[in-house]
Amino acid sequence: xxxxxxxxxxxxxxxxxxxxxxxxxxxxxxxxxxxxxxxxxxxxxxxxxxxxxxxxxxxxxxxxxxxxxxxxxxxxxxxxxxxxxxxxxxxxxxxxxxxxxxxxxxxxxxxxxxxxxxxxxxxxxxxxxxxxxxxxxxxxxxxxxxxxxxxxxxxxxxxxxxxxxxxxxxxxxxxxxxxxxxxxxxxxxxxxxxxxxxxxxxxxxxxxxxxxxxxxxxxxxxxxxx
Ligand code: BV8
Numbered sequence: 001x002x003x004x005x006x007x008x009x010x011x012x013x014x015x016x017x018x019x020x021x022x023x024x025x026x027x028x029x030x031x032x033x034x035x036x037x038x039x040x041x042x043x044x045x046x047x048x049x050x051x052x053x054x055x056x057x058x059x060x061x062x063x064x065x066x067x068x069x070x071x072x073x074x075x076x077x078x079x080x081x082x083x084x085x086x087x088x089x090x091x092x093x094x095x096x097x098x099x100x101x102x103x104x105x106x107x108x109x110x111x112x113x114x115x116x117x118x119x120x121x122x123x124x125x126x127x128x129x130x131x132x133x134x135x136x137x138x139x140x141x142x143x144x145x146x147x148x149x150x151x152x153x154x155x156x157x158x159x160x161x162x163x164x165x166x167x168x169x170x171x172x173x174x175x176x177x178x179x180x181x182x183x184x185x186x187x188x189x190x191x192x193x194x195x196x197x198x199x200x201x202x203x204x205x206x207x208x209x210x211x212x213x214x215x216x217x218x219x220x221x222x223x224x225x226x
Contacts, residue, residue, distance in 0.1 A: 001069065002154075002179050003083045003090070006168020006194060010063040010213035013087055016170075025049045031142040039111075039136050047124070050137045054105055054119065057087050065167070065212035066093035068220055073097075080157040084169060084176050086139050088120070099154050101146055101176050103139035111136050151175055158183040167193040168212050171200040180204075 005015040016030055024030045032038060033049050070093045073079045081098050083090055086105040090098045106120040112133035117125055128135055140146050155178075158164065164183035171177040177200070184190050184203050192204040193215050201207050208215050 001072070001079075001081050001165040001167060002169060002176065003069070003081070003085060003167045004169025004171075004176075005085060006170075007065050007069070007083075007212050008060075008063070008085055008087050008089050009168065010065065010211060011060045011087075011089055013057065013060060013085075013089070015168075025052075034139075035142040036144045039141065043134060043136060046137065050105060050139075051124070057105065060087070060089070062089045062093035063213045064217045065215075066090055066095070068216040069167075070094035071220065078157075078161075080154070080161070082154040082157075082176075082179060084173065099150055101140070101150055101154065103137070103147065105137065105139060107138035108135040109138040110134070146175065154179055155182050158188070159186040161186075161188045164188040164190045165193065166190065166200055166204070167216070169194070169198070169200075171198045 005013065009015050016024065025033045033046065038046050066089050069081065069090065073081070073096060081090060081095055083098055083100060084102050086100065086103055088104055088106050106118065108117045108119055108124055109115070110128035110131060110133055113128060113131040115128055115130040116138050117129065117135065125135065127133065158179045159182050161183055164180055166180045169177070171180070180190055180200055181203065190204045191206045191208060192198065192201055193208045193210065193212050195209060195211055197207070
């Protein structure tokens with residue numbers, strides 16, 4: 001399964017609508033404020049944006065989509081959950097071994113030594129507690145490579161899965177959006193769950209038009225299709 005912001009929409013997490021080119025912060029486009037180049041140019045501004053989102057996310061809880069997805073890991077011989085979301089709500093709903101392609105908003109990483117600091121329980125340290133250098137959000141920003149091995153592992157699983165679910169993503173940001181294409185090319189049955197069509201819809205064997213929090217729980221009963 002590949003999930004995107006749409007899975008967290010019913011938890012109150014705003015979606016990005018259209019991947020990168022919408023103004024989200026102080027008139028700045030998403031793929032500008034969330035870019036490697038902005039970390040170079042104005043790290044305090046980047047932290048202001050992520051601090052705002054972290055405080056916003058703090059109160060939010062998983063929704064029925066997250067809980068149903070967490071149940072699937074015990075339902076299939078092999079279940080791989082790959083997310084573009086940095087909100088940690090899949091894990092909060094009980095999902096294990098979540099592949100976070102774009103990192104996690106609850107972690108800060110040292111720009112120099114790479115040491116990561118957990119901010120779920122504590123406030124953001126002013127500097128790296130290991131080497132004293134500057135910290136940055138431990139997320140993948142536009143123009144940055146994904147965490148080493150994360151995409152390769154996800155692609156390997158996608159290339160040998162029998163069933164691929166694509167839930168709540170506009171499928172505009174790469175390389176994440178390439179994963180369902182890999183699954184399809186390898187012969188998987190691809191199902192999309194989204195209230196709207198996406199560039200992936202035509203590739204899918206089945207499109208379930210609706211909200212993830214309403215559609216996915218339909219699979220949670222004895223006589224469900226799965
Ligand atoms: C990289 C963390 C190598 C930060 C994020 C190939 C072609 C074109 C461009 C590129 C390409 N390869 C690389 C690029 C550049 C770029 C890219 O893809 N740009 C886009 C804008 C075209 N990619 C990168 O930069 C990636 N790195 O390629 O490195 C490299 C390095 C140097 C130079 C070249 C290559 C890194 C991308 C990761 C960026 N970080 N997030 C942060 O959060 O601030 S991306 C972020 O945006 C999310 O993680 C997610 O990936 C994306 C948002 O998309 P969605 O999650 O799908 O959300 P969206 O709002 O768009 O859509 C929501 C959907 O849900 C909608 O369809 C809606 O209908 C639906 N929905 C709504 N409600 C519900 C619902 N569905 C179900 N239920 C509901 N209730």
